[in-house]
Amino acid sequence: MLGPTLPQFWVYNPAYAQVQNEHAFMTGWMDIIQGGMAPQAAAEKAFKRVEEIFAEIPDAQS
């Protein structure tokens, strides 16, 4: 755990950069905290959006 550093996920796939850039998971937290959404529903919503982003920005490199 205290070994060499690792880069952020988006280094390997720009789709995750978009996930981070539009705060997909934090939006889920706000759906729960502010919107009263059930955690399960908020998680499913967030993952659905993440899947959409990864479909829009395919991993064509790596």
Add this chain to the structure above:
Amino acid sequence: MTILTRRSMLRSSLALTAAGASGAPLYRQRGGHDRGRVVGSGFRPGRGRFVQKIVADYEKASGNTIDYSIMPYAPMRQKIVSAVTSGVVPDLFQNTPAEIIALYAWQDKLVDVSDVVETQREEYTETALLTARCYNNVEKKRSYYGVPYTVGASMNHVWRPLVEKAGYKMEDIPKTWDAYLRFLQGRAEEIARPGHASMSMASVFS
């Protein structure tokens, strides 16, 4: 008059990220002045002074002048988006939020600065180099689209009172990732109560 190019400025200043519309020249000459334009953050006084020092050192060494702005993160990020969207860009800007280097590189919005990175390669960690080496989906290749000048780490906060509330000490926390996550998840479930504020003892991804 010295002809300043974006690359010459990057080599000298160890700076940031260079933006340019696809196919645009590396440096947009402004009114015949040998000036580059740089945007950096002033969120912390030390950071602002650091940017000022980079500029001053460059100006002293080169005899050129740089028109630069230091501003808080929020308005700077707005300006970066506006600039890259409109195509009227500064020569350099700070890579913030950090993931935009990957997005703009993917969209072919940034200048390949591999030659600049090469001059400093031996100074960098592998992580720093990986972070700046992004995929360009137009040119279908990875290359360096930023010049690292600082590093940071994602914090992983552990709430000691909650660990102790669960009957453990901080020293009990495992030292490897898988065991660490299992330990904290297990302790969080043990002390979970209705109305309890915590989702977990540790925020792994912030």
